[in-house]
Amino acid sequence: MSVALPDFPWDSLAAAKAKAQAHPDGVVDLSVGTPVDPVPAGIRDALASVSDVPGYPTTHGTPALRAAAIDALRRRHGVEGIEPDAVLPTIGSKELVAWLPRLLGAGPGDLVVIPEVAYPTYEVGALLAGATVARADGLTQLGPQRPKLLWLNSPSNPTGRVLGVEHLRKVVDWARERGTIVVSDECYLALGWDAEPVSILHPSVHGGRLDGLLAVHSLSKSANLASYRAGFVTGDPKLVAELLAIRKHAGMIVPRPVQEAMVAALTDDEALAAQRERYARRREPLRKALKDSGFRIDHSEAGLYLWSTRDEDAWQTVDWLAERGILAAPGTFYGPGGGRHVRIALTATDERIETAVRRLK
Numbered sequence: 597m598s599v600a601l602p603d604f605p606w607d608s609l610a611a612a613k614a615k616a617q618a619h620p621d622g623v624v625d626l627s628v629g630t631p632v633d634p635v636p637a638g639i640r641d642a643l644a645s646v647s648d649v650p651g652y653p654t655t656h657g658t659p660a661l662r663a664a665a666i667d668a669l670r671r672r673h674g675v676e677g678i679e680p681d682a683v684l685p686t687i688g689s690k691e692l693v694a695w696l697p698r699l700l701g702a703g704p705g706d707l708v709v710i711p712e713v714a715y716p717t718y719e720v721g722a723l724l725a726g727a728t729v730a731r732a733d734g735l736t737q738l739g740p741q742r743p744k745l746l747w748l749n750s751p752s753n754p755t756g757r758v759l760g761v762e763h764l765r766k767v768v769d770w771a772r773e774r775g776t777i778v779v780s781d782e783c784y785l786a787l788g789w790d791a792e793p794v795s796i797l798h799p800s801v802h803g804g805r806l807d808g809l810l811a812v813h814s815l816s817k818s819a820n821l822a823s824y825r826a827g828f829v830t831g832d833p834k835l836v837a838e839l840l841a842i843r844k845h846a847g848m849i850v851p852r853p854v855q856e857a858m859v860a861a862l863t864d865d866e867a868l869a870a871q872r873e874r875y876a877r878r879r880e881p882l883r884k885a886l887k888d889s890g891f892r893i894d895h896s897e898a899g900l901y902l903w904s905t906r907d908e909d910a911w912q913t914v915d916w917l918a919e920r921g922i923l924a925a926p927g928t929f930y931g932p933g934g935g936r937h938v939r940i941a942l943t944a945t946d947e948r949i950e951t952a953v954r955r956l957k
């Protein structure tokens with residue numbers, strides 16, 4: 597391989613997985629955030645309705661898709677001022693996260709800042725571009741450096757931490773002084789529990805200027821569309837135009853039926869509310885059971901994970917849970933700062949969550 601990438605972290609979970617799978621009543625796999633609930637019928641109908649379109653889809657997405665994204669951001673998250681041309685569909689958000697530094701021209705000698713404990717693909721994207729990676733949650737840690745790009749992720753995977761408006765505004769001001777692009781990964785924005793997550797594109801954060809700002813959205817979690825690969829990026833029209841130009845050349849195109857499904861997903865607020873309800877219903881008993889069995893849960897005020905610790909090495913906790921037939925991801929997957937936590941996902945059926953709760957008792 598021409599770039600040295602980290603080992604794929606999930607491979608190292610094989611032994612714990614085998615142990616958890618040996619439980620007589622089966623494994624409760626809470627190690628990955630993959631949706632398990634049905635794809636809403638309206639979305640499936642929309643997908644099927646354009647299954648007989650033989651021509652190429654457009655990289656920029658249909659006008660209806662871009663309008664639906666803008667309307668959903670306004671209705672659901674109070675985002676204003678997005679231009680229709682400044683929405684660009686992506687093949688899920690992971691590919692965009694992995695290629696964004698490269699697509700925006702980052703290269704050797706450039707710095708990409710990612711959260712201290714973070715979704716692993718931010719680091720991968722910087723490495724694919726040949727850029728240098730720094731992990732930082734605070735601006736003072738960065739001193740006089742002028743990063744090319746800075747990632748935010750609120751609500752966070754894996755910690756569930758939500759960044760407040762003040763924090764976001766400070767980052768935006770700091771980045772503007774340095775010509776740093778701020779990219780906010782907002783794939784859990786609709787899943788706030790004890791805090792109300794705010795988009796970087798909310799007027800209270802950017803003060804009416806979108807230059808240098810991008811928000812990355814995904815329909816995987818909010819609409820159970822992980823298998824469809826459906827996301828979009830929006831914000832600064834100039835940056836989005838740059839991305840569009842390259843992605844057209846590179847064939848990074850969302851299939852036409854998926855574009856139609858995205859319109860349905862972005863329009864259906866009832867389906868989103870129902871899904872939120874399911875996750876809320878699973879979160880509370882699991883949280884209580886973890887606490888009652890000696891865990892402390894940090895952050896986790898939003899998103900799909902309980903960032904949990906028994907104040908011991910993460911792998912010891914993974915093992916403790918595996919003995920009870922429960923599989924969790926060690927915090928080390930997300931950076932050295934995660935070494936004493938495990939990430940426990942809410943993405944399992946009601947029956948499996950109830951089983952986990954019983955086993956923790």
Ligand SMILES: Cc1ncc(COP(=O)(O)O)c(C=O)c1O
Binds near residue numbers: 691
């Ligand atoms: C923080 C974060 N960003 C992006 C993604 C990628 O999601 P997708 O590619 O399904 O849109 C995930 C998936 O778990 C994630 O947790």
